[in-house]
Amino acid sequence: MGRDTRRSRLVIVALLIVAFTLITLDYRTGRSATGARGVVHSVLGGVENGVTAVTRPIGRTVSSLAHPNRYHDRADRLAQDNARLRRQIADDGQVTRLSKELSDLRLLADKGQYSIVPAKVIAVGDVTGTDWTVTINAGRDDGVVVDKTVLNADGLVGTVSAVTAHTAVVRLACDPGSRIGARLERTQLLGAVAGGQGPSTLTFTLYDASFRVQKGDRLVTFGSLDYVAGVPIGEVTKVTDVGGLSRTAEVKPFVHVGTLDLVGVVVSRPPADPGDRLLSPRPLPPQPTAPAQSGAGTAPAQDGTG
Known part of the structure; x- marks a missing residue:
């Protein structure tokens, strides 16, 4: 032991x-x-x-x-982070787009010497064919009054038809009740452009029936009580004969109603008519190509015999 x-x-x-x-x-x-x-x-x-x-x-x-919810919560957090990043990218893209639109609008206003109040479209009215209007976020407190011209970087949008303190209703140029004084490019020929044919077509009628309207003619406002002069309207796409005279035509407006966003209200007239300088330059016609040189014009070789 x-x-x-x-x-x-x-x-x-x-x-x-x-x-x-x-x-x-x-x-x-x-x-x-x-x-x-x-x-x-x-x-x-x-x-x-x-x-x-x-x-x-x-x-x-x-x-x-x-802990059954641990991984679900983590997946939800990742999804939220992804959605936030997507919104940030979309917001950055929208800021870039609006900045470019505002720059183009300012450039057009400077060319025409217009004083404008920039505004954003915040609502669209009844577009069933009887009332073509939009609402903008500028009103009486911004200096906007009834009948002022509204444009964007592409040209004429319409006129102010109603005003509140902070908003305004704009009647578009394609409205059936709209009638705009117009002038043919590079001429003093006057007429009127009317709506009623939908957002993509206006009707132009030349006052002087002795002159002809041609396809490709471009129109600007000639200035009146409601419209300042020189604002691009659109281009003639089809000519209609009335009584054997070509004085009525269909016009495709420069402004696309379906993409309206940033606009400008002209609150004071320019000191002089800007004429046609707000129209974009026409593309140059293609130059004809020179025919290829053939060998028929060459001098024949001499054999040197006397």
Whole structure:
């Protein structure tokens, strides 16, 4: 009995010596130790890695069961971040587009020497064919009054028909009740443009029946109580004979009603009629190509005989 107790004590002392030795080696050499400590670490480390590889998927499964909404919440956060980035990109694109539209509108106003109040279309009226109007976010407090000309970077939009303190209703040029004084480009020939044929067609009638209207003629406003002069209106696309005279025509407006966004209200007249300078330059006609030179005109070779 005493011998067994002594042997057990010796075993315990030996184990303590081994443990202190391994601790000392770990402190001095860290994980790079070799020898007995390295062998033990290698064996135990392999066992630890194997146990971890087996238990990790189980732990994740148990964690997902214990917290079922964790991954759904993370997916929702990612979706929200993605939507926010998409909105930011869209907003940046809209700012860039509006900035360009405003720059083009200012350029047109400067050419015509118009004083304008920029405004944005905020509502569209009844477009069933009896009332073509839009509402803009500028009104009486901005200097807008009834009958003022409204334009955008492409040309004539219409006139102001009603005003509140902060908004205004614009009757479009294609409205059936709209009638606009117009002038043919590079001439003093006057007429009137009327709506009623839809958003893409106006009807032009020349006052002097002794003159002819031709396809491709362009029109600008000639100026009246309601319209300032020189604003581009559109281009003649089809001529209609009335009593054997070509004095009525269909006109395609320069302004696309379906894409109206940024407009300008002309609040004061220019000091002089701008004429045709607001019209974009016409493209140059293609130059005819010169015929290829043939070899028939070359002098024949002489044989040198006398």
